[in-house]
Structure formats: structure tokens, C-alpha cells
Amino acid sequence: MPATGTVNLATARTMEFVDITAAIQQAVRDTGVADGLCVVYNPHTTAGLTINEGADPAVQADILAALQVIVPMRHPFTHQEGNSPAHIMASLMGSSVSVLVAAGRLQLGTWQKIFFCEFDGSRSRQVRWQLMVG
Amino acid sequence: MPATGTVNLATARTMEFVDITAAIQQAVRDTGVADGLCVVYNPHTTAGLTINEGADPAVQADILAALQVIVPMRHPFTHQEGNSPAHIMASLMGSSVSVLVAAGRLQLGTWQKIFFCEFDGSRSRQVRWQLMVG
């Protein structure tokens, strides 16, 4: 199997977190590579990637609520499309995450999940991943 | 060609985004490496790197405007140099970006560009890049 690929997803709301951990873990396993570094990349400019707690969905809701307080939603932005807050949130979260891989498994912490962060949905989205051999 | 190098740039304003995509793409092409991961690293503590929309310059202006609302610019900070907001923005944007490379090309999304984020200019700056073979 190639050590790079794409995961497609569809978001349902304007802002939401989508847990992509299982899809990335499956892709890593399918490569047959035991040890390395998995980089997940988001090619969209109004979405991001983050790693945070997945056990209690309230954490995801709280992060999204906080971002809407942190980012000035009613500022007189100049970008005519009207989605400047989504662009700003994208840069605050970041465009990629890197996770160590050992024995074919993502070395996430006990409570960690990888989240695709939609800030301007709903949309069809994709993330790309690459597994670098360690 | 070596798979690592430096891109020099000069910033003109206190805060500005500088599109370094073409310079990084050229450096990647010059290595002759087809597939891998390009890591771009910022060695400065009052600047950062981000990937966001490059088509409409208003997006860059809006992100910079938002950062000046998000970060408390008039807080009684203790760092005597007076540029604590620039240090904070540096950590919010991050010190590196990672981009997948396929067939010698950065795998950026349609609207994405790589931006050097100046928060305490004008200055002579540099970014370092490294291409890891996939």
C-alpha cells in the first residue's frame, strides 16, 4: 500500500469537529509500516486540524464556543466573502498535525483524538495524510 | 542539491504577511526529490508561519486585524522590550508548517499559500526548510 492517501468527509454544520482518528489509524495500518511519523494535512483555508480530548463531546463544543468568543465575529472585515472568522480560526488551529507511529499504531495520548475542524460548512472536505518511515 | 536550505526575506511593516510559496516551491524543485514532506521552520520569536488563502489579499489583512483584537495590545506586560504581543502572536501561529510533496510539487490546496507572519518588523528575516524523502 502507498504511504500517502486521502480521507474524504462531509461536514453537516457551519462549525463542527469531525473525529477522523479511526480513518487515519486504518490508513496507517493499511500501509504495513510499523514505525514512523504520520502527518495529516488539511488543504482547505476555512478549516483546520487539532488534537484534543475525544472522550467527552462537551470539550469539542466548548472549544468551538470559545473560538467564537476569541475571534471577533462582528468585526468589519474586508474580505467580501464574509467568512474571515473561519480563515482566522483555520490559522489558530493550524493546517497539519503530526503523530508518532509505533507498531502500526498512532501514538496518541489516552484521551486524544484527531479532529477535522470545520469553520465554514457544511461542505465536502478532504484531508491528506503521509506516513514517513522512521 | 541538498534537501535543506534557507530563504531570506525582508519585511517592510510592523505586521505583515509575506507569501513565501514560490521560494519554497523552487527550493523543493531544485532538490530533485519527487515525493516527501517539506517542513518550513521559522527561527524568530516575534514572527510565525501559517498557511491560508492567498487569492484575496483582504484575507491576510483580516487575519492581521483579528490578531490585534484577539491579543491584548495594551496589557501591562512585563517584558521590557515592549513586543510581547508579537511573541504571543508567534506562538498562536506556530513556528513551522509541514506540506506534503508529490511529483516535486507542494501539495497545497487550491487557495492555499505559505505565509511568513511578521509581527515585529521591519526586519531582515529568514526561514529554513527541509525536504524529508517519503
Add this chain to the structure above:
Amino acid sequence: MPATGTVNLATARTMEFVDITAAIQQAVRDTGVADGLCVVYNPHTTAGLTINEGADPAVQADILAALQVIVPMRHPFTHQEGNSPAHIMASLMGSSVSVLVAAGRLQLGTWQKIFFCEFDGSRSRQVRWQLMVG
């Protein structure tokens, strides 16, 4: 020596930065690898990693002070554990940092140090690192 490992640390305060540069540099040196990319990974969901100025400790204090202004500390969050601000700060700082390595040395800028960012201490913590050969 293996090219991956763990650094243990104990934090003393609710929020603090811990400079882990020397520990990561020593780990990199012990691998015997000259050139590559060092990825440092934080497996905790109420902590993060950042690279910023280490010369004046006031910068660390100012970043922590700013984060407590940026993140709404008294928002009616829904996560019952009461540490949602720490989760949000974790995502703002990010879960990993990547640093180029040349001649066995981390290629940090003159003033840069790697900081573990505790947002919900005091706790026993760990970070994992991996050195990818360039």
C-alpha cells in the same frame, strides 16, 4: 540508540512553561543521528508545546497572562471537569513542534527554546520525541 523516546517532567503550577530544550537536545545527541527532523509530541489534552523566547522569563509570563485574557476563563462551558480553558489553550498552542537537526544539533533560532505548556497542573507529564533521518 533508538531514534525515539520519552522525556518525563513534573509541573509545579496550574499554568507554567517548562523549558525542555536541553532534554530534547541531549536525546537527539544520544541517537548519534547527524541530520534530520526532530518532532516533539505532547500526548496530553490540557497541555501544549510551543517554541518562543527563552532568554527573558518575562516573555513566558506574558504569554501565559495573554492566554488568560484571550481565552474566556469565566464562560459557562459545558465540560463538567471545569478545565475547558486548558483544553482550548492546548489547541491554540498545538500538540507538536518540529525542529530541523544538523550536525546533531537542534536548529533553533538564537533566542528560541522549546517549552512544554502546562495549562492544568500541577501534574506528572511526558513528551515523546522522534528523530526522522534527513
